Structures are given as C-alpha cells and as structure tokens.
Amino acid sequence: MKELIRLQQKIAPGLIKVVERRYNILRTIFYSQPIGRRRLAEKIGVSERKVRNDLDFLKERYLVNSTSAGTKITETGKELFYQLDNYIRVLRGLDNLESKLKHELGLKEVYIVPGSEDEAKAQQELGRRAARLLKEKLENNDVLAVNGGTTLAAVADFMLANNGATDITVVPARGGLGEEVEIQANTIAAQIANKLGGRYRLLHLPDNLDQTVVNTLIQKPQIKEVLNLAKEADILIHGIGTAEVMARRRQVDSLELEKILEAGAVGEAFGYYFNQTGEIVYSTTSLGVQLEDLKKKVGKTIAVAGGKKKAGAIISVVSDEYQDMLITDREAAEEILDLLRG
Template identity: 55%
Template sequence: MKYLLKIQEKIVPELISIVENRYTILRNIYYYQPIGRRALAEKTNISERLVRKELDFLYGRGLVKVYRSGTILTELGSKFLPELDKYMKELKGIRTLEEQLRECLGIEEVHIVSGGLEPSIIIQEIGRYAARLLRRLLKDGDILAVTGGTTLAQVASAMSENEKPMDIIVVPGRGGLGEEVEIQANTIAATLAKKLGGRYHLLHIPDSLQEENVDIIMAEPSIQRVLKFLEKANILIHGVGSAEIMAARRDMSREEIEELKERGAVAEALGYYFDESGEIVYVTTSVGLHLEDLKDIEKVIVVAGEPAKARAILSVVSPLYHNILVTDEATAREILALKGVR
C-alpha cells in the first residue's frame, strides 16, 4: 500500500488532493446531514463550485443523495466511509503516527482518527471509531465496564444496533456525577447494552461519597450485585478529563480546586487526579473500579481527544493499566511534541 501511494504521489499528485476533498465532504455530510452545498462549503473550506462538482461525482457512485433539504449519505455511502478511513490513514501517514505514539506511550495499540473536522465533530469521530473498535473486540460472555463523559456518550451514540443479540453484560465502572443524564455512566451502559442486544446493570450511587458512607452503601444487596459483575469485567472503556474541569463537575469548593492545582493536578480518570509526571495527587472516595483493578482487566481502552487534553492524556495513560488509546491526529501530534518527538 505504501509503495502504491508513493507512486501515486509522484505520478498523479492531484489524485491525493481529490481523494482528500471527497473524504472531507463525506465525513461532514455524515455528521451534518441533511446539509446544503453552501453550508458544506463553509464546513469543509472547499469552494462551493468544487463542492457541487464532487457531489455530482459522489451521487453518480451512489454514495450520496441530494434533496431540496440537503445532501445525505446513502446506505452504501455509510458503509463505504469506514473503508475510506483505512485508505486515508495510509495516504496521510497516520499509521506511522500511530506507531510513533504507541512506542512513546508503551501500550499495545494506538488508533488515531484523521483531522480536518471542527473540534466538536472530532469528538464524535473518535466516538465513531471507538464504537467500531469495541464492536470488533466484544464477544459473547464478555462483561464490559464503562465510565461517563462526553466522549463516552459519543461512543454509545455511534454504536450501531445488532441484528442478533449478544450474550454480554454492560455495567458502569463508577457512580454518576451530578451532571446531564445523557453523559452519565448508567445511561451510557444502558444505551450500549440495548444496541448490542445485551443486558445491563446500573449503579445508583453518586461518584463522590463521604468516607463514612461507603461501607453502608456497599452493603446494599443491589450495589453488591453490580459490584460482583464489575469485578469480573474483562473490557473497560473510559475517558480522561482535565483536573480542574472534573473537580468542578464534582462540585468541589474553590479552595479544594486551588489545592489540586497547588499539587500539580492536570488530569482525572476514574476519580484519580494525576500530575504531569503521572503521579497520583488526589483520590475521590467512591464505589466502583479503582486504578489497581485495571491490571486484572483484559482490555482497557482510553478514548480522549482535543489538543488541550494532550498533557492530561500523557499523564494518565500508562502500560501498567492501559492497552489501547483512541484519539485524534492533532492531539497525537501534540502529545509527541510534549515528549520531544518530531
């Protein structure tokens, strides 16, 4: 594949530009459909005249349909997009970037989605890719643990529905924060289980608890039942948050947040706060998975993106606890830059 791409670059360099334009157009249609030509031109930074020309081509190949309300992807177009993702990774050198980041972090796998989309859409693109990856990994008999957050909600949203039910169980990895119900771990667990045709169990407790209440809550039979499933989880997918933002979501006081900053906290995952060197500087009192539990889980997947989170991702992801990272191109390059890799 690499050899063919090098030949293409030398003999027909304009082909690469054409493919990149069509890929950008298809991805934007996927997220904004139905979308008009003018809006599509604005989103892609491609002239309206060229957008019209490329839409004619894509329509002729049966990949899109054009209506008065705008352009949408056909079923063929939706199925073709993941195949085009693979081709574009080779074309743009993303495979090489994945290998560089994998070696830098010391983990088993890194999956990077191509850039060229608006920041809000990049998170959806990470979710789309992570959903496909998760589907490939899951098999009957698995117990999947999930955490909450915006990126995880996108994974659940992007997961396609199974025609045949799977014999899997999905459970939240921790309690829920006091936030929108759509991004709570319970909601994400239920959504994934329903789409995959599996079963789910919910953890009806807040993420942060007073220490004296933990033993009382853990003694509850309904909580014990969920925790037993959680102990047997063989796949975990979780996100990474900015320390200050996550502290605010946990309703920490201004004084507590300032103390976290003084300790050098830059990231949060699973209720643990990390400094830039990856050292734990604070732990919330909670019921659910703890960091040491990750060592006993077969596959631990981190999904996180946005260049502003590069430092946070770098401080959290460790070969001691993690196997796979799914992120975006700009964030991957920022992580490598922070590590001095060019």
C-alpha cells in the same frame, strides 16, 4: 496499502487529491447532515463549483442524496466512508504517528483519528472509532464496563447494531456525577447494550459519596454484584478529563480545588488526579472501579480522549500500568509527542 499510495502518488497524484476531497465531503455530510452545498464548501475549504461537481458524482452512485433541507449520506455512502478510513489513515501518515505514540507511552495499541478544529466533530470522530474498536474486540459473553462523559456518550451514539459477539453485558464503571442524564454512565451503558442486543445492569448511586456511606452501600447485594461485574470486566472503556474541569464536575469545593491544582494535578480518571509525571497527587471518594482493578482484574482497558488541550492530561493518566489501548486524534497525538520530547 502504503505501496499502493506511493504508486498512486507517482503516477496519478491528482487522483489522490480527488479521493481525499470526496472523503472530506462524505465525512462532513456524515457529521453535519442535512447540510447545504454552500455550507459544505465552507466547511471543507473548497469552491462551491467543485463541491457541486463532486456531489453530482456521489449522487449518481447513490452515495448521497439531496432534499430541500440539504444533502444526506446514504447507507451505501456510510459503508464507503467507513471503508475509506484506513486508506486516509495511511495517506495522512497517521499509522506512523500511531507507532511513535505507542512506543512513547508503552501501550499495546494506539489509534489516531484525523481530528477536526470543530470540537463537536472531533469528539464524534473519537466516538465513531471507539465504537468500531469495541465491535472488533468484544467476544461472546463479554462484560463491558463504561464510564460517563461526553466522549463516551459519542461512543454510544455511533455504536453499530451487533452482528458478531452475542450475550454481551454492559455495566457502568462508576456512579453518577450529578450531571446531565445523557452523559451519565448508566445511560451510556443502556444505550450500548441495546445497540449490541445485549443486557445491562445499572448503578443508581452518585459517585461522590462520603466514604462511610460508600463502605455501607457496597455491601448491598445488588450494588455489590454490579460493582464486581465492572471490576472484573473483559473490556473497560473510559475518558480522560483535565484536572480543573473534572474537579468542578465532581463539585469539589473551592478550597479542595485549590489544593488539587497546587499539587500539580493535570489529568483525572476514576476520581484520581495525576500530575504531569503520572503520580497520583489527590483522590476523591468514589463508587466504582479503582485503579488497582485496572491492573489486576479488568481484561483490557481502553482510554479515549482527544484535542490539543488534553495532551497533558492524557500523558498524566495513560500508562502501560493502567491502560492497554488509547484512541486519540492527530492534534493531541502531535502535542503529546512534542511534550514528551521536551
């Protein structure tokens, strides 16, 4: 792929620009459809005339179609959009960035998406890449454990219908946080299982219970069974939060929040708060998978997080001790490397 791109850059640099522009058009339509031509031109930063010409080209090949509401991508267009991912990845040097980040963090695999200034679109990019990775990694009879949160909700949204592994069981890795039902682990587990044609088990309990209550509940047969499935999952996928945001989501009181921040907490995962050097400086009572389970029981652990503002949190949480793979975006990756190199 790299050699092909080098040859194209030498003999037909204009062709590469056209491919990249049309990829951006397909990408923007994919995430924003239906979208009008003028809005599309604004989003990708090119003239409306160029967009009109490119749309005519894409329509002739049945990659997009237009309605009174705006332009939409066709199934054929989606297929091409996915096929172009690796070409664009190499063209933009994301493969080199992946290698550098993998080395710095000591992980087995790192995947970087182009990212976007639009936070919603950036999250969708992460969700789409994570969904594709899960499809590649899941095998027959696997158990998949998932956390809650907006990024994992995006993974569920972009999960494709199963055409490979069979008999997949999906379980929540944590209890709920009293947040919107759409981003709770139970909801995400059910959505992913349905798309994979698999089964799901639910955990109808809040995450931030008193330790005495937790100790009692985890002995209940139904709860114990789901927790054991999660703690010994073949694959576990989770997001990463910044310390203050996650403390507020967990409804930590103001005195405890102050204590967490004074301890130097930067990132959070599984109820554990980490400082910039990766030390656990605070933890909350929680119902679900613990960090020790990631080290000893879970097969593969995938972390998903992006955005420049989450770079410090990613550094604090992710290590070869707990995770095997990281999916992030270009903005976060470049900031992580800058921070790690001082």
